[in-house]
Amino acid sequence: MQSLHFPWLELATFVPLVGAIVVSRIDDFDSVRRTSIIVSAATLFLAIGAWFDFATLHAFEAHDPWLESFGLYHADLFVVDELSAPLLPLGAMLYLATIATTLRTKVRRFSFVSTLVSESILMALLSCRAPWGIVVLLSLATIPPALEIQRRGRSARLYWVYMGLFVVCLTGGQSMIGTEDFSSIGVLVVTLAALLRSGVFPLHGWITELFERAGFGTALLAVIPMTGAYAVVRLVLPVAPAWGMQGIAIVSLATAVYAAGMALVQHEARRFFCFVFLSHASLVLVGLEMVTPIGLTGALYVWLSVGISLGGFGLALRCIEARTGRLSLDGYHGLSQLTPLISGFFLLSGLASVGFPGTVGFVGAELLVEGAVDVYPLIGLSVVIAAMLNGIAVVQAYFRVFTGVRREATATMGCRPSERVLIIVLSAMMLGGGLYPQPGVASRYHAAEEIIMLRSDLRAPDEAEEAEEADAHHAAAEKQVTVELD
Amino acid sequence: MTIDFTFRILGLVTITSPAALLTIFAASALFSSNLSERAQEWLTKLTIAIGLGSAIGILGMMLAFDLRHVPIDIGDWVAIPEEHFHFHLKFVFDRLSVPFVILSFVLCGTVGAFASVYLHREPGHSRFFLLYALFLLGMVVSSLAGTIETLFLGWELVGLSSALLIAYFHERAGPVRNGQRVWAIYRAADAAFLVAALTLHSMTGAGDFEELMGVGSWPEGVSAIDSSAALLVGGLLLVAAAGKSGMVPFSGWLPRAMEGPTPSSAIFYGALSIHLGPFLLLRVSPLIAASVPLQLAVLATGLASAIFGSVASRAQTDVKSALAFASLTQVGIIAIEIGFGLYYIALIHMIGHACLRTLQLLRAPSVLKDYQLLEDAMGLHIGDVRESDASNPRTPPRGLFRFAFERGYLDAMLDRVVVGPFVSFFRWCDRVEHAVASMLSGESSHEPRPVVPYPRSLEDST
Numbered sequence: 005m006q007s008l009h010f011p012w013l014e015l016a017t018f019v020p021l022v023g024a025i026v027v028s029r030i031d032d033f034d035s036v037r038r039t040s041i042i043v044s045a046a047t048l049f050l051a052i053g054a055w056f057d058f059a060t061l062h063a064f065e066a067h068d069p070w071l072e073s074f075g076l077y078h079a080d081l082f083v084v085d086e087l088s089a090p091l092l093p094l095g096a097m098l099y100l101a102t103i104a105t106t107l108r109t110k111v112r113r114f115s116f117v118s119t120l121v122s123e124s125i126l127m128a129l130l131s132c133r134a135p136w137g138i139v140v141l142l143s144l145a146t147i148p149p150a151l152e153i154q155r156r157g158r159s160a161r162l163y164w165v166y167m168g169l170f171v172v173c174l175t176g177g178q179s180m181i182g183t184e185d186f187s188s189i190g191v192l193v194v195t196l197a198a199l200l201r202s203g204v205f206p207l208h209g210w211i212t213e214l215f216e217r218a219g220f221g222t223a224l225l226a227v228i229p230m231t232g233a234y235a236v237v238r239l240v241l242p243v244a245p246a247w248g249m250q251g252i253a254i255v256s257l258a259t260a261v262y263a264a265g266m267a268l269v270q271h272e273a274r275r276f277f278c279f280v281f282l283s284h285a286s287l288v289l290v291g292l293e294m295v296t297p298i299g300l301t302g303a304l305y306v307w308l309s310v311g312i313s314l315g316g317f318g319l320a321l322r323c324i325e326a327r328t329g330r331l332s333l334d335g336y337h338g339l340s341q342l343t344p345l346i347s348g349f350f351l352l353s354g355l356a357s358v359g360f361p362g363t364v365g366f367v368g369a370e371l372l373v374e375g376a377v378d379v380y381p382l383i384g385l386s387v388v389i390a391a392m393l394n395g396i397a398v399v400q401a402y403f404r405v406f407t408g409v410r411r412e413a414t415a416t417m418g419c420r421p422s423e424r425v426l427i428i429v430l431s432a433m434m435l436g437g438g439l440y441p442q443p444g445v446a447s448r449y450h451a452a453e454e455i456i457m458l459r460s461d462l463r464a465p466d467e468a469e470e471a472e473e474a475d476a477h478h479a480a481a482e483k484q485v486t487v488e489l490d
Numbered sequence: 491m492t493i494d495f496t497f498r499i500l501g502l503v504t505i506t507s508p509a510a511l512l513t514i515f516a517a518s519a520l521f522s523s524n525l526s527e528r529a530q531e532w533l534t535k536l537t538i539a540i541g542l543g544s545a546i547g548i549l550g551m552m553l554a555f556d557l558r559h560v561p562i563d564i565g566d567w568v569a570i571p572e573e574h575f576h577f578h579l580k581f582v583f584d585r586l587s588v589p590f591v592i593l594s595f596v597l598c599g600t601v602g603a604f605a606s607v608y609l610h611r612e613p614g615h616s617r618f619f620l621l622y623a624l625f626l627l628g629m630v631v632s633s634l635a636g637t638i639e640t641l642f643l644g645w646e647l648v649g650l651s652s653a654l655l656i657a658y659f660h661e662r663a664g665p666v667r668n669g670q671r672v673w674a675i676y677r678a679a680d681a682a683f684l685v686a687a688l689t690l691h692s693m694t695g696a697g698d699f700e701e702l703m704g705v706g707s708w709p710e711g712v713s714a715i716d717s718s719a720a721l722l723v724g725g726l727l728l729v730a731a732a733g734k735s736g737m738v739p740f741s742g743w744l745p746r747a748m749e750g751p752t753p754s755s756a757i758f759y760g761a762l763s764i765h766l767g768p769f770l771l772l773r774v775s776p777l778i779a780a781s782v783p784l785q786l787a788v789l790a791t792g793l794a795s796a797i798f799g800s801v802a803s804r805a806q807t808d809v810k811s812a813l814a815f816a817s818l819t820q821v822g823i824i825a826i827e828i829g830f831g832l833y834y835i836a837l838i839h840m841i842g843h844a845c846l847r848t849l850q851l852l853r854a855p856s857v858l859k860d861y862q863l864l865e866d867a868m869g870l871h872i873g874d875v876r877e878s879d880a881s882n883p884r885t886p887p888r889g890l891f892r893f894a895f896e897r898g899y900l901d902a903m904l905d906r907v908v909v910g911p912f913v914s915f916f917r918w919c920d921r922v923e924h925a926v927a928s929m930l931s932g933e934s935s936h937e938p939r940p941v942v943p944y945p946r947s948l949e950d951s952t
Contacts (some may be wrong), residue, residue: 345519
């Protein structure tokens with residue numbers, strides 16, 4: 005395995021952690037906010053550095069150079085590969101964007117310390133490929149949101165129930181994998197944990213709870229990086245049998261349609277966002293579980309596009325809520341005249357998330373649909389139905405929030421400079437990724453190849469034989485179709 | 491300079507000119523640097539002149555060199571060669587696309603000039619022209635698309651701009667609700683289109699219309715897929731076309747779309763957007779010719795739409811709705827012509843109808859004034875006001891008139907059969923989720939009622 009030229013990954017993990025300690029000792033809220041912005045900007049810089057450094061190596065994976073000095077060369081810690089390379093800067097960017105767009109009026113309620121600790125855990129998680137490291141980090145990541153719910157004086161019982169189950173399943177299942185008698189059960193239990201973390205129906209209750217009871221920023225950061233999908237790729241994909249993957253794909257498809265339908269009937273903006281996110285996260289899982297090059301490429305691309313677009317969509321909603329309080333979707337609020345830039349951004353990011361042509365989501369959605377229809381010709385159409393319902397829901401929410409009678413605000417509703425920068429940067433990413441998608445697709449295709457290779461290496465020999473037979477059968481059928489067409 | 495190079499330059503200018511207009515307007519909105527009305531109008535005129543000039547230049551060259559099919563291949567937009575996945579960007583100038591793109595430029599130019607006066611000092615002037623640029627780009631891309639994916643791209647742009655322009659007067663709930671309804675229908679139609687595109691892709695290995703039509707340029711192509719496959723793909727495309735053009739059973743949204751400002755009504759539902767459905771059917775005409783059941787389906791859809799449009803237009807109480815249904819009648823007849831394989835007649839019918847309807851819709855706001863002028867000149871009343879109707883205006887409409895007056899109950903049927911059960915089911919699921927969450931968490935899962943940002947919302951005032 006090759007080494008990076010600089011310890012980007014260790015620094016990206018420890019800078020926010022040290023930042024959290026420093027911030028916890030500052031009393032002045034403005035200084036807390038300023039310091040947190042600097043720390044998260046430094047983390048973003050380091051994550052981007054890791055990505056670029058990795059790209060120059062033209063390797064499938066690379067580890068940090070300091071590992072050798074600590075004797076952890078083979079430990080699969082602080083490793084970057086095709087899958088995680090773009091996810092690191094995406095995660096860091098979401099944290100920076102959330103911290104930077106927190107209004108001064110909200111700095112007392114928003115916990116910068118807890119946010120920086122979460123960022124550190126996320127960076128460590130995305131740099132880790134060791135199964136037990138992932139288990140520990142995923143378990144740790146469940147704590148900060150729960151503490152925030154309790155700090156707000158709300159009941160975190162439901163959240164703890166779900167997350168307790170998640171941690172038990174994850175650790176229990178992982179300890180069974182590799183044993184002689186219980187390996188299959190272990191895989192099943194870890195899969196259950198990963199699905200719970202991804203919010204697959206009917207295990208999604210903790211996500212709606214989180215959005216209702218925690219701060220919007222905290223909830224966004226807990227779900228948008230899609231650590232559940234990361235757990236699926238790292239822990240489940242290499243060991244799960246083919247029939248198991250198909251079962252998960254079908255459950256995920258059902259979740260995608262169910263969540264899209266639920267998004268259409270919500271009365272509150274946060275719950276609406278939560279269901280739109282759940283639908284998209286399930287679509288990513290569908291692609292991951294098909295384990296075909298096209299489907300996987302689509303899923304990995306959608307993972308990035310959803311991170312950018314739904315991250316922007318959620319932050320736009322958060323910007324509005326920061327000015328108006330919680331938004332109901334029962335009426336028309338008429339905010340477009342007061343916040344025209346946010347209104348345009350809300351629509352753009354919403355459309356990008358549903359794969360509107362010319363935006364970053366389009367190509368990913370096409371690949372995903374093509375992959376799904378190839379593998380499950382009829383059931384795969386559910387992806388199209390989910391995309392259709394999400395599209396209707398997004399525009400409906402836009403109409404509800406931004407159209408209606410225009411009223412004069414007593415306080416300024418215009419964008420702050422940090423919000424304006426966020427909107428311009430994310431808009432450029434959404435449109436740039438949509439108009440010039442080839443580099444992103446090529447990078448995700450390499451990551452998909454890597455995952456498929458890893459899976460085929462670890463599959464049981466008899467299963468591999470079965471798969472080869474199926475492939476040969478499929479190729480023969482394709483050849484026959486081609487001849488018939490000719 | 492070679493002929494091919496000249497064609498390529500002119501073709502690219504035709505496509506990029508509306509894209510440049512959209513970029514300028516979007517960048518201006520993003521950076522909050524408001525362009526003056528004059529600048530917007532000037533840029534629009536310039537774009538139309540450049541695009542139209544290039545398209546006419548191509549037409550002239552095609553006639554001069556006796557060419558009937560000029561492809562402009564941009565190359566792979568996205569490709570995964572190992573998996574034989576290609577998203578090809580290709581534009582085609584042929585006997586179908588050239589007249590349609592010229593028509594698009596001419597009518598968009600006319601409507602742009604009209605709108606610059608009609609919407610003078612309107613608060614949403616910039617928004618209108620931004621969406622107008624989006625529409626123009628969508629129309630040009632759809633008209634010239636050489637692959638089904640490229641056509642889908644333009645198709646979606648047209649749909650979004652239409653829905654947002656219907657909701658242009660967004661202070662009122664009516665236009666917004668109608669915009670939402672139209673968007674929902676469009677999304678359903680787009681889903682059918684997407685599935686058709688994917689099916690075609692997997693059947694022919696590419697979405698290229700040349701591959702689909704085998705040998706020969708439009709309209710002489712012969713389908714490269716068999717009749718049963720043609721029926722499947724063509725059926726899905728017929729659903730997409732019916733949704734986009736408001737043909738039966740999707741006609742309920744047509745009068746709703748008239749809530750938008752007159753220039754957008756004219757351009758969308760009188761002239762261009764409503765003809766996109768027939769244009770799609772013409773583009774895939776080899777598919778229709780390959781399957782008799784598909785031809786019959788096109789004929790049946792066209793016939794039903796023509797009869798329904800004709801009946802409904804006679805009972806409408808406002809001029810724009812009457813014109814919308816009159817347009818539907820003609821679109822139905824165009825579909826019948828396509829079903830019978832009369833492709834050139836359908837194309838000519840489409841162009842003539844689009845021009846006539848644009849004129850009528852743009853004159854619609856002045857119709858009373860026109861009538862007064864005519865009456866003053868003639869010295870008598872125009873029209874047939876029957877005494878019985880005037881003396882008993884509250885007689886409830888019955889039979890066919892009631893059916894036409896209620897627009898065939900299509901919206902009500904859609905609400906009852908699709909929307910109602912869908913919403914009821916998911917609301918029930920939502921209630922169950924709340925109940926379970928409340929039980930497990932020990933406190934109500936309903937948040938305190940969300941704060942409404944202002945003392946009164948639109949709902950209160952209505």
